[in-house]
Amino acid sequence: MSRPAVVVDDVAKKFKLFHERHDSLKSTILSGRRARYEEFWALDGVSFEVREGSTIGLIGENGSGKSTLLKCMARILLPDRGRITISGKVSALLELGAGFHPDLSGRENVYLNASILGMSKKEVDLRFDDIVSFAGLERFIDTPVKNYSSGMYVRLGFSVAINVEPEVLLVDEILAVGDEEFQERSAEKFAELKRSGCTIVVVSHSLDQMRSICEEVVLLEHGKLVAIGKSGEIVDKYLGHVRDDRRAREAEERARYRALVPTDEPAEIPLVSCFELLDDEGHPTSTARSNDPLTVRVTYDARRIGEPVRVALSIYRTDGAHVVSLNTGYGIAMGEAGEDGSVTVDYRIPSLPLQTGVYEWSLALHDTDMLHIFERAERLRFDVTPGDFHDQRGLVDLGGEFVTRGSVS
Amino acid sequence: MKTRSERPSLAKRFPSELLWNLTLRELRGKFKRSTLGWGWSIINPVVFLLIYSFVFSIVLRAVPPVGDPSGLHNYAFWLVCGLLPWTFLSNSVIGSAASLTANQDLVKKVYFPRSVLPTSAVLSWLVSFLIELGVLAVALLIVGNMVLPWLPLVLVITALLTAFVLGLALLISPLQAYFRDMEHLTTILLQVWFWATPIVWPVTLLEGTDRTFTVLGYNIIPAIPNLIRFNPVFQFVEAYRDVLYDLRVPSLGRWLGMLISATISILIGGLVFRRLEPRLAEEL
Numbered sequence: 291m292s293r294p295a296v297v298v299d300d301v302a303k304k305f306k307l308f309h310e311r312h313d314s315l316k317s318t319i320l321s322g323r324r325a326r327y328e329e330f331w332a333l334d335g336v337s338f339e340v341r342e343g344s345t346i347g348l349i350g351e352n353g354s355g356k357s358t359l360l361k362c363m364a365r366i367l368l369p370d371r372g373r374i375t376i377s378g379k380v381s382a383l384l385e386l387g388a389g390f391h392p393d394l395s396g397r398e399n400v401y402l403n404a405s406i407l408g409m410s411k412k413e414v415d416l417r418f419d420d421i422v423s424f425a426g427l428e429r430f431i432d433t434p435v436k437n438y439s440s441g442m443y444v445r446l447g448f449s450v451a452i453n454v455e456p457e458v459l460l461v462d463e464i465l466a467v468g469d470e471e472f473q474e475r476s477a478e479k480f481a482e483l484k485r486s487g488c489t490i491v492v493v494s495h496s497l498d499q500m501r502s503i504c505e506e507v508v509l510l511e512h513g514k515l516v517a518i519g520k521s522g523e524i525v526d527k528y529l530g531h532v533r534d535d536r537r538a539r540e541a542e543e544r545a546r547y548r549a550l551v552p553t554d555e556p557a558e559i560p561l562v563s564c565f566e567l568l569d570d571e572g573h574p575t576s577t578a579r580s581n582d583p584l585t586v587r588v589t590y591d592a593r594r595i596g597e598p599v600r601v602a603l604s605i606y607r608t609d610g611a612h613v614v615s616l617n618t619g620y621g622i623a624m625g626e627a628g629e630d631g632s633v634t635v636d637y638r639i640p641s642l643p644l645q646t647g648v649y650e651w652s653l654a655l656h657d658t659d660m661l662h663i664f665e666r667a668e669r670l671r672f673d674v675t676p677g678d679f680h681d682q683r684g685l686v687d688l689g690g691e692f693v694t695r696g697s698v699s
Numbered sequence: 700m701k702t703r704s705e706r707p708s709l710a711k712r713f714p715s716e717l718l719w720n721l722t723l724r725e726l727r728g729k730f731k732r733s734t735l736g737w738g739w740s741i742i743n744p745v746v747f748l749l750i751y752s753f754v755f756s757i758v759l760r761a762v763p764p765v766g767d768p769s770g771l772h773n774y775a776f777w778l779v780c781g782l783l784p785w786t787f788l789s790n791s792v793i794g795s796a797a798s799l800t801a802n803q804d805l806v807k808k809v810y811f812p813r814s815v816l817p818t819s820a821v822l823s824w825l826v827s828f829l830i831e832l833g834v835l836a837v838a839l840l841i842v843g844n845m846v847l848p849w850l851p852l853v854l855v856i857t858a859l860l861t862a863f864v865l866g867l868a869l870l871i872s873p874l875q876a877y878f879r880d881m882e883h884l885t886t887i888l889l890q891v892w893f894w895a896t897p898i899v900w901p902v903t904l905l906e907g908t909d910r911t912f913t914v915l916g917y918n919i920i921p922a923i924p925n926l927i928r929f930n931p932v933f934q935f936v937e938a939y940r941d942v943l944y945d946l947r948v949p950s951l952g953r954w955l956g957m958l959i960s961a962t963i964s965i966l967i968g969g970l971v972f973r974r975l976e977p978r979l980a981e982e983l
């Protein structure tokens with residue numbers, strides 16, 4: 291075991307929640323004290339260690355204290371209790387931008403920023419080209435940074451932060467801003483820094499990214515550390531929490547809705563009377579394991595539509611990624627309708643080829659030529675939980691297997 | 700938090716390079732976007748000078764002291780010798796007080812010793828001040844005041860004044876970060892301080908006059924020349940006049956006065972700053 295590069299020991303940080311913003315002398319003098327406020331612990335007794343050369347992620351919902359913790363590590367905020375020990379040169383890139391001066395050019399800001407991070411002019415001279423080319427801003431380096439797009443701003447900040455050869459790198463929520471190509475290069479740069487022994491602490495809401503770059507993940511909830519461990523496990527655990535919260539919220543909303551709408555006065559009856567997922571045994575469900583069978587059941591009122599219907603289904607991941615769209619390919623004839631005039635269509639998936647994540651089914655009923663939409667059902671959320679095969683990430687499960695044999699000479 | 704020694708990169712050496720960069724940035728910011736650029740640093744005091752000369756020597760007929768031993772007898776020069784150090788002080792105080800709020804983006808995003816911000820504001824005004832002093836020295840030479848041998852003393856006095864001003868800057872800048880409307884108070888206090896110091900009016904104006912100004916039934920006018928000696932800026936202003944206008948070495952008392960006020964100012968400013976520094980990022 292290598293020694294810890296970062297030790298966070300019982301760190302707590304409180305903020306004042308002002309009921310009225312008093313930052314003026316007048317109000318201070320008039321009220322005889324510095325305004326009324328409530329104390330609020332943004333971090334409460336957080337302890338963990340980061341091994342030298344490892345990458346650790348901080349996750350948690352908005353306001354859980356991730357940025358606050360990172361700022362304490364970067365010495366920008368002073369914890370009210372506990373201590374943080376970091377061995378080595380720290381470089382931090384915190385939420386959007388690295389503190390550039392808007393009126394100065396990119397070039398001047400690079401020098402200024404690097405000297406803030408503790409580099410001498412000579413050292414910056416040596417790395418200047420690397421910094422600029424990594425950021426991909428050669429053409430804009432002499433324009434004032436106020437004219438940069440937010441992505442460009444972050445790229446330059448990130449580029450400076452990683453090129454000062456930090457021993458400990460702190461990054462907050464920046465990877466999501468760059469474009470696809472930049473994200474790829476950052477990932478490469480991360481890998482390179484890791485190889486050179488740099489310890490990285492990263493905050494991100496992109497859980498897939500956390501899974502892939504971090505060895506360990508810390509889960510924060512309301513300023514408290516609730517879990518720490520292997521990245522995959524903790525991310526799944528977090529998704530579990532999120533799911534439970536969402537369920538509770540949805541149930542509450544439904545209850546509220548029901549209370550609002552008197553039952554004897556039904557709202558307009560939708561054309562789709564049923565849109566649900568069924569598990570292996572035919573029970574309605576909203577979770578599915580990777581590689582398990584899953585059935586989507588749709589029931590609609592064919593009589594009210596009065597013409598053949600083409601049923602179209604799509605899956606999106608909640609971050610917007612489009613997984614698949616499909617439809618019946620033909621119009622389902624009126625004759626299929628049962629006695630009550632409704633048609634039930636099942637779409638059977640023998641083995642769900644999706645990876646862990648939160649997805650949504652969408653449903654639309656079209657006419658045969660797909661020119662007109664009769665009805666679009668509310669999206670149906672479902673969670674995919676890990677299957678048996680753990681060592682994979684991404685969107686789909688190809689279902690393949692590895693076969694090894696000696697080479698044929 | 701752990702001791703500084705465990706984080707070698709920044710805390711170990713004073714970031715002189717950073718200080719220099721920030722000072723340059725201030726200077727560039729000050730002059731970059733104006734057509735006249737550095738010219739402002741001369742035009743400003745000249746306009747000031749013309750106005751005050753007109754009001755005081757023509758309208759109010761204030762008689763400046765005769766330079767002793769230089770023999771120079773000119774209100775404008777007498778005034779500007781005192782006015783330049785004052786503008787340095789007041790610009791520095793106002794500039795440094797704004798430096799933390801103006802750079803809050805930096806303070807909230809990166810760790811570095813925050814004192815470099817007010818310090819760089821002071822240094823950038825020091826640069827302007829030195830230029831102005833240079834111009835003044837040339838003008839004095841032209842009217843026949845041989846100031847050249849006195850310039851080393853000017854530098855020593857300037858060093859003491861800079862220390863004094865830096866202390867004020869370190870005291871006021873974090874206070875202004877905590878209380879935003881300190882700004883107004885600072886401006887008012889500077890105004891009062893300016894007029895309470897014999898910068899545009901000679902103290903001799905009050906000596907041996909029968910003017911009265913009663914406070915609680917007591918005429919305070921005769922006490923002013925004595926009281927004024929406890930105003931640190933008075934000592935500095937008079938020291939500049941000693942070496943530039945009169946061409947004499949300031950008295951020992953004056954040197955002591957400057958030394959003591961510079962030391963006290965730096966100590967208090969440094970202590971206050973150190974105490975308020977850790978929470979600047981969240982108060983801004």
Ligand SMILES: Nc1ncnc2c1ncn2[C@@H]1O[C@H](COP(=O)(O)OP(=O)(O)OP(=O)(O)O)[C@@H](O)[C@H]1O
Pocket residue numbers: 305306307332350351352353354355356357358359463980981
């Ligand atoms: N300077 C401050 N003054 C007062 N409250 C603050 C300050 N900075 C943060 N907070 C509060 O501390 C809590 C934690 O904030 P923090 O920025 O650490 O959350 P986070 O986990 O980074 O959230 P996000 O995912 O949105 O980035 C929030 O409730 C926030 O309102």
Ligand SMILES: [Mg+2]
Pocket residue numbers: 356357358385462463
């Ligand atoms: Mg955050």
